[in-house]
Amino acid sequence: MLAVQDSMDVLNGKWKIAIISSICYYNKRRFSDILNDVVGISNKMLSKELKELEVNKLIIRTVLATQPITVKYELTEHGKTLKTIINNLTEWGIEHRKHIIEQ
Amino acid sequence: MLAVQDSMDVLNGKWKIAIISSICYYNKRRFSDILNDVVGISNKMLSKELKELEVNKLIIRTVLATQPITVKYELTEHGKTLKTIINNLTEWGIEHRKHIIEQ
DNA sequence: CAGTATCCAAAGGGATACTG
């Protein structure tokens, strides 16, 4: 019961899954790349969400010594285990949409 | 991608899963019962969340001709398919907690 | 580039009281 809420807390909000999907799809991704991938998100929100994902050890943040500096985000091994969850939720979402449309 | 968000929208918020779990556990459940089961929820919130779940065809609302009237909530067949999702999320939540605690 | 800081409007949601 608590555990479900833990999961939901981690994935909660409007952007988390889109961000994870972006990083996941490209393997590694920079801040401004994700900002472009996730349509509608502001830099403030992206910054906040990335921090939360990092605290939850789903992603790793690495500062690269470029000029100007760039930052690379990757999924951790633990973060990658979310793939299954996301697939489950995707399948259920598709079924759900059918049920709603069929009224 | 959209489908994941559909699922998340349906399960989103602080209370949905707790409410579903309450109804699921008892099979059928009245408004005031759920109000007691879900610690901390207000009647306003419960009312709102139940409406959303009903619109999404996860639960069925039935008014009983008692005096005073009571209302029974049950999971639809479609609502019951959430069990798998919830179990997945639970398992992942447990694993996740381990990862966080181990730091 | 990768953020942080500030301002501010809108939404969320608790507490309480009320209704059929």
Add this chain to the structure above:
DNA sequence: CAGTATCCCTTTGGATACTG
């Protein structure tokens, strides 16, 4: 009992500007 209505504080998050 099963909600609705109202008040009102808190949180959210967009827009914009700024910094190392």
